Amino acid sequence: MPRFLMKLMYDGTAFHGWQFQPGQRTVQNELEKALRHFGANPALVIASGRTDAGVHALEQYAHFDYAGSMNEEQLVLAFRSLLDEDVRVLRVWRVADDFHARFLACERCYKYLLAKGKNPFNRLYMGFLAHYRLDVDTMQELAPLLIGCHDFSSFSKDNPAVPNHVCTLKELTIQDRSDYLEFWFRADRFLHHMVRRIVGTLVNFSHLELPAEELQRILEDRNARQTLVITAPPQGLYLCGVKYPDPALDDYCP
Amino acid sequence: MPRFLMKLMYDGTAFHGWQFQPGQRTVQNELEKALRHFGANPALVIASGRTDAGVHALEQYAHFDYAGSMNEEQLVLAFRSLLDEDVRVLRVWRVADDFHARFLACERCYKYLLAKGKNPFNRLYMGFLAHYRLDVDTMQELAPLLIGCHDFSSFSKDNPAVPNHVCTLKELTIQDRSDYLEFWFRADRFLHHMVRRIVGTLVNFSHLELPAEELQRILEDRNARQTLVITAPPQGLYLCGVKYPDPALDDYCP
Numbered sequence: 019m020p021r022f023l024m025k026l027m028y029d030g031t032a033f034h035g036w037q038f039q040p041g042q043r044t045v046q047n048e049l050e051k052a053l054r055h056f057g058a059n060p061a062l063v064i065a066s067g068r069t070d071a072g073v074h075a076l077e078q079y080a081h082f083d084y085a086g087s088m089n090e091e092q093l094v095l096a097f098r099s100l101l102d103e104d105v106r107v108l109r110v111w112r113v114a115d116d117f118h119a120r121f122l123a124c125e126r127c128y129k130y131l132l133a134k135g136k137n138p139f140n141r142l143y144m145g146f147l148a149h150y151r152l153d154v155d156t157m158q159e160l161a162p163l164l165i166g167c168h169d170f171s172s173f174s175k176d177n178p179a180v181p182n183h184v185c186t187l188k189e190l191t192i193q194d195r196s197d198y199l200e201f202w203f204r205a206d207r208f209l210h211h212m213v214r215r216i217v218g219t220l221v222n223f224s225h226l227e228l229p230a231e232e233l234q235r236i237l238e239d240r241n242a243r244q245t246l247v248i249t250a251p252p253q254g255l256y257l258c259g260v261k262y263p264d265p266a267l268d269d270y271c272p
Numbered sequence: 273m274p275r276f277l278m279k280l281m282y283d284g285t286a287f288h289g290w291q292f293q294p295g296q297r298t299v300q301n302e303l304e305k306a307l308r309h310f311g312a313n314p315a316l317v318i319a320s321g322r323t324d325a326g327v328h329a330l331e332q333y334a335h336f337d338y339a340g341s342m343n344e345e346q347l348v349l350a351f352r353s354l355l356d357e358d359v360r361v362l363r364v365w366r367v368a369d370d371f372h373a374r375f376l377a378c379e380r381c382y383k384y385l386l387a388k389g390k391n392p393f394n395r396l397y398m399g400f401l402a403h404y405r406l407d408v409d410t411m412q413e414l415a416p417l418l419i420g421c422h423d424f425s426s427f428s429k430d431n432p433a434v435p436n437h438v439c440t441l442k443e444l445t446i447q448d449r450s451d452y453l454e455f456w457f458r459a460d461r462f463l464h465h466m467v468r469r470i471v472g473t474l475v476n477f478s479h480l481e482l483p484a485e486e487l488q489r490i491l492e493d494r495n496a497r498q499t500l501v502i503t504a505p506p507q508g509l510y511l512c513g514v515k516y517p518d519p520a521l522d523d524y525c526p
Contacts (some may be wrong), residue, residue, distance in 0.1 A: 029392040074393075138283040138358045139328075197335045211327075 019083040023113045028075050028105040031142045035071040035232040050188045054101040058084045066123045066260040072252035079260045081119040125261035130217045131254045144198055145254025153224040154194045160223055163233050171240040173216050175210035211249055218248035273337040277367045281322050282329050282359040289325040306354040312338050320377045320514040326506035333514045335373040379515035384455040384471045387507045398452055399508025404463045407478040408448045414443045414477055425494040427470050428463035465503055472502035
C-alpha cells in the first residue's frame, strides 16, 4: 500500500500525549480517526517518537499507509478540515513503501522553556520549578559534560523495554531570554523523560551549587534512581524537528 | 470600609469575559467568590473596564472594599491561593475610600496581535482574519487619521447606554513582527469593540486598497452600521495598562 509521511504541529495541552489510548484524546487517536474517515483500513499512524501528556510539537513526523485517490496536497487539506485547531498537519510527502518514521529518524531536536516566574500566559507553555535558584552560568559550565556518546540510563525513566540507553548528544545549549531560559537539545535519539531530567538536574545542580564531578558520577552510575535527578514539568518541552537521511524531506530546520 | 486596588492579569480563554454573569465563569465572579471567602460582605469587585469573552489582560485594575485583618501583601497571597492559574493578582494597594477603578482611570492601553497564519499555538492568543491581504504600509498611512479627539461612534458596538462616544486616541502604532502584526493603542477611554473594529477596518482597507478619504468619511459618519467596518476576533486583544492620576500607583508601564 502507498506510504505517506506527514509533518505536523500540536499544542499538547488538551492531549493525553501522542500514543493511542482507548477512550482518551491523544494525537494518534485523532489522526487515525481522520484516516479511517478517508477510508484507510487499517488506519495506523506511526510517529518519529511519542510525546507525553502536556508536551508540545512544533515539528513532529509520522507515517501512514493510504491507498485512496487523494494526493499529498489534498491529504493536507482533508486532515485540516477534520482535525481540531490544536493539531495541524503542515505537509504530506509520498515516501517509499518501507519508510519508517521512527526507525529511519537519525536526529531529533527538542527545546525546553523554563519560566523564571509562573503566570497565566506561560503556565501551559513553559515549565516552572518553584523555589529553585537559576544560575545560567553554572548550567552552561555543566552542560559540556553531557555532550557526546554516553549511556544516559541515569537520566531515563526506567524502561526495561529499551535495552540500549546509549545516545549521542550533539548539542545542549542554554540561553537566558530575560523572562525564561531556553534549553536546546540535539541528539540521534532520546530516552523517555531524558530532556526533562537533564533540565531538572541542571537546575538542581545550579540551585545546590554542586560540583561538576557529582554530575560526572551520576552519568557514570547508569542508574535511574538518582536523588539529585529531578524531572522538569512537561509543559516546557517542545519537539522541534526530526531528521531523515532522505534529502527530499528537506523541511528539517533546527 | 477600607478600599483596596488590585492589579491582575488573566488569560481570557476560559472566561466568559470580565463581567458577573450568574452560572458562568467570569473574572469578576472568581474574584468576588474569593473575596466572600475572606469574609467581605458585600463582595464587589469593580474593574477599570470590562473585557469580553476571549480577551486577555496583562494589566487590569479593580477596586474592592475589605475590612478584615489581612494587609496588602497578605491579600495578594490569599487571592493567589484561591484563584485558578489563569488569573493572577499581581499587587494590592490600600487606596482612598472614594477611589474608583473605572471613573478615576485617565488612560488605558491595549495591544492587538494579528497573526499572519493560524496555528495550534497562536489560535487562542492572536486574532486571525482569513483571506485578507495585510499591507502594513497602507495601515500605517491610515492610522494618523484616527489619532486625536473624535466621536468614534462608527467604531463602537451600538450602545445607547453610553451617550458620549468621544475619545482621545493618543497613540496608534502598527509593527510588523514577521509572524504577526502588533497594534498598540493608547487613549483616555475606549468604546465597546473599538479596538477590534479599528483593527478590522484597517485590515479591510488594506485588503480592498481603499483611500484615506473613505476612512475619513466613516469616522465623520458617526454611525455604528458601516459595511466597511469589520470586527477583529477577541483572541488577539490584550488590556495592557491603566493609568490613574495618583503617582503612588506607579506600576503603569506602557
